[in-house]
Amino acid sequence: MTVDGEPQSVLWQDGCIVAVDQVALPHHERRIRITRVDQLIATVSRLAIRGAPSLAAAGALGVLLSAHSRRTPFDAAGIRADAGRLAAARPTAVNLRWAVDRMLAVLDGGYPALEREADAILGEIVTANAALASATADFVCAATARHRLRVLTHCNTGWLATLRIGTALGAVLRLHERGRLERVYCTETRPLLQGARLTCWELDRAEVPHALLVDSAAAAVMARGAIDCVIVGADRIAANRDTANKVGTLALAIAARHHGIPFVVAAPTSTIDEATPSGAGIPIEHRYAEEVTHFGLELTAPRRTEVENPAFDVTPGELVSAVITEHGVYRPGG
Numbered sequence: 105m106t107v108d109g110e111p112q113s114v115l116w117q118d119g120c121i122v123a124v125d126q127v128a129l130p131h132h133e134r135r136i137r138i139t140r141v142d143q144l145i146a147t148v149s150r151l152a153i154r155g156a157p158s159l160a161a162a163g164a165l166g167v168l169l170s171a172h173s174r175r176t177p178f179d180a181a182g183i184r185a186d187a188g189r190l191a192a193a194r195p196t197a198v199n200l201r202w203a204v205d206r207m208l209a210v211l212d213g214g215y216p217a218l219e220r221e222a223d224a225i226l227g228e229i230v231t232a233n234a235a236l237a238s239a240t241a242d243f244v245c246a247a248t249a250r251h252r253l254r255v256l257t258h259c260n261t262g263w264l265a266t267l268r269i270g271t272a273l274g275a276v277l278r279l280h281e282r283g284r285l286e287r288v289y290c291t292e293t294r295p296l297l298q299g300a301r302l303t304c305w306e307l308d309r310a311e312v313p314h315a316l317l318v319d320s321a322a323a324a325v326m327a328r329g330a331i332d333c334v335i336v337g338a339d340r341i342a343a344n345r346d347t348a349n350k351v352g353t354l355a356l357a358i359a360a361r362h363h364g365i366p367f368v369v370a371a372p373t374s375t376i377d378e379a380t381p382s383g384a385g386i387p388i389e390h391r392y393a394e395e396v397t398h399f400g401l402e403l404t405a406p407r408r409t410e411v412e413n414p415a416f417d418v419t420p421g422e423l424v425s426a427v428i429t430e431h432g433v434y435r436p437g438g
């Protein structure tokens with residue numbers, strides 16, 4: 105699935121949504137053809153479409169998909185109901201609701217207005233990510249002394265997660281293109297292994313030197329002086345820069361601060377939620393216990409074992425060296 109010669113994670117094709125099945129990767133490159141909103145909600149819920157900017161694209165195209173089936177006669181109430189269920193599918197990434205709200209704001213304009221808005225939203229996502237990837241690479245080059253950098257990143261923030269151009273991983277690719285990258289360390293990212301399955305797959309295809317780490321090895325790699333900078337994405341950034349991102353991010357931020365390593369968040373402004381004053385107000389998605397207790401085989405024996413499976417954690421803004429958006433360094437309040 106390519107647009108303008110570049111791979112794209114989600115797109116509109118002949119009245120339906122077509123998406124890369126991220127659950128099937130890295131061993132199977134499959135597409136999913138989505139014709140109904142309920143099917144899209146199920147696809148988002150099982151993380152076959154995932155990543156905050158890709159969720160925004162799914163939100164915009166999901167409202168368009170609802171309108172496509174409800175356009176004669178135009179059923180605005182039915183579209184709103186579909187949009188509400190879609191926006192609630194994954195509550196932490198603000199980008200999903202941002203895109204849905206953008207679409208609902210032009211609902212009165214009918215199907216043509218929704219088509220134009222969906223096209224505008226997807227274009228803005230790509231443009232914003234291209235700018236922030238370069239801005240993040242610029243910031244990291246200025247903030248670190250070493251010429252060829254050793255970067256650590258978490259989860260997956262490449263084109264799979266971000267529609268076409270990566271955020272944190274987009275910055276890594278820019279560093280590589282500039283000859284400023286020695287190696288990128290990717291944490292596996294338990295329990296769904298977005299790092300091991302998706303980031304390594306993207307970096308291998310891009311021929312970028314990388315190494316896979318179990319999540320719990322990251323602090324020790326920092327301790328031996330092997331990391332010059334940590335660059336991660338985000339799912340929601342509160343007004344005080346508290347940042348919700350894949351679970352495990354907080355531990356990396358604490359370890360980076362302890363070792364004096366810059367900790368940089370790369371995210372478009374659509375990830376910033378200034379209506380939420382601090383991380384305490386960010387809804388954290390809790391997912392199924394089986395994601396922790398099983399990976400093919402059952403990992404635990406006792407039947408009385410309880411499981412906590414938060415999909416995200418919140419890093420306090422004071423542990424974040426900088427938030428870089430398409431407009432450069434984000435400073436709350438401008």
Ligand SMILES: CSC[C@H]1O[C@H](OP(=O)(O)O)[C@H](O)[C@@H]1O
Nearest residue numbers: 154155156261265337338349350
């Ligand atoms: C640039 S993608 C942002 C964000 O989304 C991922 O979460 P998930 O895999 O659950 O969709 C992860 O937190 C990334 O950093």
